[in-house]
Amino acid sequence: MNQNAExxxxxxxxxxxxxxxxxxxxxxxxxxxxxxxxxxxxDLSVCTMRKIKCLEWTALKMMNED
Numbered sequence: 651m652n653q654n655a656e657x658x659x660x661x662x663x664x665x666x667x668x669x670x671x672x673x674x675x676x677x678x679x680x681x682x683x684x685x686x687x688x689x690x691x692x693d694l695s696v697c698t699m700r701k702i703k704c705l706e707w708t709a710l711k712m713m714n715e716d
Contacts, residue, residue, distance in 0.1 A: 657701035660692045664702075665709070675713055678706050 652658075660683070667682035668675045683702060687694045 654701060656692045657698050657705070659690065660687055660698070660702060661705050663690060665705075675710065677710065678702070 663686045664678060664683050667679045667686070669677055669679045684694065686692075687698075692698065
């Protein structure tokens, strides 16, 4: 099995779960990350969370590139 499959599957479920503030989008809603991981049966290991955070960082960077 692909070593990134679980993180990618989770990302597809949570990529709309952003928290916003006065200055725009500030990051993922981690409560939603845990809820969705449990719902789809993804083990949120340290490694999987690091992959999610990397995807989050990349998305934030792309959103703020204007």
